[in-house]
Amino acid sequence: DQQVKQNSPSLSVQEGRISILNCDYTNSMFDYFLWYKKYPAEGPTFLISISSIKDKNEDGRFTVFLNKSAKHLSLHIVPSQPGDSAVYFCAAIGYGGSQGNLIFGKGTKLSVKP
Amino acid sequence: DADVTQTPRNRITKTGKRIMLECSQTKGHDRMYWYRQDPGLGLQLIYYSFDVKDINKGEISDGYSVSRQAQAKFSLSLESAIPNQTALYFCATSHGGRAYNEQFFGPGTRLTVL
Secondary structure, three states, X not given: OOOEEOXXXXXXXXXXXXEEEEEEEOOXXXXXXXXXXXXXXXXXXXXXXXXXXXXXXEEOOEEEEEEOOOOEEEEEEOOOOHHHOEEEEEEEEEOOOOOOOOEEOOOEEXXXXX | OOOEEEEOOEEEEOOOOOEEEEEEEOOOOOEEEEEEEOOOOOEEEEEEEEEOOEEEEOOOOOOEEEEEXXXXXXXXXXXXXXXXXXXXXEEEEEOOOOOXXXXXEOOOEEEEEO
């Protein structure tokens, strides 16, 4: 049973426009959420995170929004750049039984076209 | 120099062979993890270790074993490799404690079992 879901396997966006990547979760014990970015032939790298006590966290072009009532978070990239083309993983953590380990979604492949 | 290194980066082996993947880190982190990534399946946790004397099974530990030789070293073994263990394997580290949930990943090992 997937606790963290990224329902869009891929997303294509024009350079300069906004990219919105979505993530849903089912476990109400999750209280911290992270986004990772992965280029081919590299390990995932941390991008941005948000605590459940907040509904928004911004870092430069990247903003993560959290809607706890809907158990939904999204990553906004504005403006999108070709170098943003990568696979983005949503991850969640909480003390619901996994001793605080990260639970990852399956990823969304973002393609930003020049 | 990379903070989290994995050796080998690529390995092709035959069914039934014993394989060891190694991970070293210079970040001084207590926690280390082994993940497996299959296409379209995201990252799945195989084993994790919160310190040298603490080893725990993850979601998909069957067919794998680990050894935490030192704070900086965590190795993953496939005692008798089988073709469905063909995947990308990532090692990760993190600081212990509730405030440090970010995990830092190595570059990955691509394993092919024929």
